[in-house]
Amino acid sequence: MKTITLGPTNVYLLNVNNGYLLIDTSYPDKYELFVQKLNEININISEIKYLLLTHHHNDHAGFAAQLVKNSGAKIIVHKAAKPYLENGRMDPDLKGVNLRLKFMLGLASMLSQFTYPPVELRDTDYILEDDTFDLLKETGLNGSILYTPGHSADSISLLLADGSAFVGDAAMNTPPVLGAKHRPIFIQDMTSVYKSWKKLISMGAKEIFPAHGKPFSAGELKNY
Ligand SMILES: [Zn+2]
Ligand SMILES: [Zn+2]
Known part of the structure; x- marks a missing residue:
């Protein structure tokens, strides 16, 4: 597994049968930096066979369209992401959001400006409805993809058999x-x-x- 940090977002590369599975992208303007960092570890963009989007937010799907265009990677995503990806927009429904922060950031109005190049979903992509995706059969990775909503209605996590969980924004490790x-x-x-x-x-x-911050023990989540 390789971690590549692109601005505030960590993306993860996992080895699969025929190349790599990439978990998330970053903001739209981070594509060149991503390619540069791939080159540094001797990976060609064409080796990325799958792009798992943990959810549709612009700091995760920002350069997904460009990546898919240049790599031919198949997208793995939850079905609730579809309308937002295809319009390159953010779900403005954040009624449970931390109100103080929402006020501070003027978030509701900001969100409508958070656009990114639309991501077209094709018949060959994997649009998930529940937890039944056969990760091992499709990619050779021993693990599963779990529906983990809360941060957003389309949040999914990839859980490997060894206990490594790639959760997107379902949990963070922020200051x-x-x-x-x-x-x-x-x-x-x-x-x-x-x-x-x-x-x-x-x-x-x-x-x-x-996606944001360093890895941490799942046991820390039990303290909440
Ligand atoms: Zn998010
Ligand atoms: Zn995020």
Whole structure:
């Protein structure tokens, strides 16, 4: 597994049968930096066979369209992401969001400006409805993809058999100044966030690899 940090977002490359599975992209303007960092570790963009989008936010799907165009990677995503990806927009429904922060950032109005190049989903992509995706059969990776909503309605996590959990923004590891360190900064539904954490732990998550911040022990989530 390789971690590549692109601005505030960590993306992860996992070895699969015929190349790599990439978990998330970053903002649209980080594509060149990504290619440069791939070159440094001797990976060609064409070796990326799958792009798993943990959710549709612009710091995750920002350069997905460009990556898919240049690599031919198949997208793995939850079906709830589809309308936002295809319009290159963010879901403005953040009613459960931390109100103080929302006020501070003028978030609702900001979100509508957070656009990114639209991502067209094709028949060959994997659009998930639940937890039944056969990761091993499709990619050779021993693990599963779990539906982990709360931060957003389309959040999914990849859990490997060894307990490594790639969760996108379902959990974070941010500086305390931004609030409770493992809680997502933006939330659609806090109850779902906690349910998703329980699900990850009960399914065997041991180490959490968040999109924002360093990896941490899944046990830390039990303190909430
Ligand atoms: Zn997000
Ligand atoms: Zn994010």
